[in-house]
Amino acid sequence: MAYTIPDISLNDGNTIPQLGFGVYQIAPKVTAEAVGRALEIGYRHIDTAEMYGNEAEVGQAIRTSDLDRSDVFVTSKLNNGFHRPDDARRAFDSTLEALKTDYIDLFLIHWPLPTRYDGDFVSTWKTLEEFQRDGRARSVGVSNFQVPHLERLAAEAEVTPAVNQVEVHPYFGNEEVRAYGRAHGIATEAWAPIAQGKVLDDPTLLDIAEQLGRSVAQVVLRWHVQRGDIVFPKSVTPERVEENFRIFDFELDDATMERITALDRGEAGRQGPNPDTFDVIPA
Numbered sequence: 001m002a003y004t005i006p007d008i009s010l011n012d013g014n015t016i017p018q019l020g021f022g023v024y025q026i027a028p029k030v031t032a033e034a035v036g037r038a039l040e041i042g043y044r045h046i047d048t049a050e051m052y053g054n055e056a057e058v059g060q061a062i063r064t065s066d067l068d069r070s071d072v073f074v075t076s077k078l079n080n081g082f083h084r085p086d087d088a089r090r091a092f093d094s095t096l097e098a099l100k101t102d103y104i105d106l107f108l109i110h111w112p113l114p115t116r117y118d119g120d121f122v123s124t125w126k127t128l129e130e131f132q133r134d135g136r137a138r139s140v141g142v143s144n145f146q147v148p149h150l151e152r153l154a155a156e157a158e159v160t161p162a163v164n165q166v167e168v169h170p171y172f173g174n175e176e177v178r179a180y181g182r183a184h185g186i187a188t189e190a191w192a193p194i195a196q197g198k199v200l201d202d203p204t205l206l207d208i209a210e211q212l213g214r215s216v217a218q219v220v221l222r223w224h225v226q227r228g229d230i231v232f233p234k235s236v237t238p239e240r241v242e243e244n245f246r247i248f249d250f251e252l253d254d255a256t257m258e259r260i261t262a263l264d265r266g267e268a269g270r271q272g273p274n275p276d277t278f279d280v281i282p283a
């Protein structure tokens with residue numbers, strides 16, 4: 001039987017492959033090769049960002065593959081220095097130029113930066129709405145938005161974000177943000193799905209992995225997809241990229257799902273910055 005990656009339906013009628021390949025901290029000089037390999041393995045969803053500095057190499061890998069542009073779902077994100085509408089328009093143009101494509105599947109505000117730009121991420125969001133209206137962004141969404149940020153968009157903007165890409169892994173369940181997304185039709189994308197490697201030697205996860213004859217990374221990625229979230233683990237090691245792709249040929253039972261969910265450490269489990277206070281913009 002063919003091995004297929006499920007699609008998740010977004011609130012704007014588009015779909016996104018539930019499993020993708022993340023390219024954060026993949027150096028530009030090895031990105032084209034890493035993405036090319038991921039496409040060969042079968043990944044059809046690449047998560048990049050202006051901040052990662054490797055959009056051009058992602059575009060190059062897609063063009064030099066055997067695939068059509070329309071076969072690959074590409075996400076990028078607005079960099080933190082470009083929240084003002086005119087800056088966002090220029091930055092978005094640069095993203096399309098770097099990728100050498102005339103549309104992007106999904107474009108996100110990377111961080112809300114509530115303590116910058118007079119706390120105005122709403123006009124930034126309305127600029128992304130423009131990109132969707134003119135067809136150059138098929139879907140638009142946000143990243144690292146907390147519940148009050150999402151509530152503000154609901155009150156002041158037209159379009160509900162298609163996704164919210166936030167940190168989620170067994171040590172940081174981010175349940176409140178996920179629950180808001182579920183209630184309002186916003187798909188959750190889980191970044192750092194294996195906590196940037198921190199969960200790999202967890203005794204509970206090692207025990208589960210051993211019982212199932214799977215790796216800890218596979219068990220954790222499987223837990224995410226059974227919760228309905230979208231994931232795009234990052235690795236440049238071919239065996240790991242292959243391993244992370246093989247998560248749709250086994251299942252976790254309810255008790256195992258609960259054991260993993262119970263590893264949540266709340267705020268203490270966060271690996272990345274807290275979006276309420278994070279305000280770093282490029283020099």
Ligand code: NAD
Nearest residue numbers: 022023024047191192193194195196197217233234235240
């Ligand atoms: P991750 O949880 O995917 O972990 C990556 C680390 O785990 C790497 O060191 C990798 O070598 C290792 N790893 C991967 N697969 C493995 C395996 N099978 N066995 C052992 N080790 C393995 O962390 P990440 O890269 O930070 O997150 C994934 C993606 O999420 C990023 O590439 C990026 O696309 C996105 N992201 C978004 C934001 C945001 O603010 N929106 C922030 C961070 C990451």
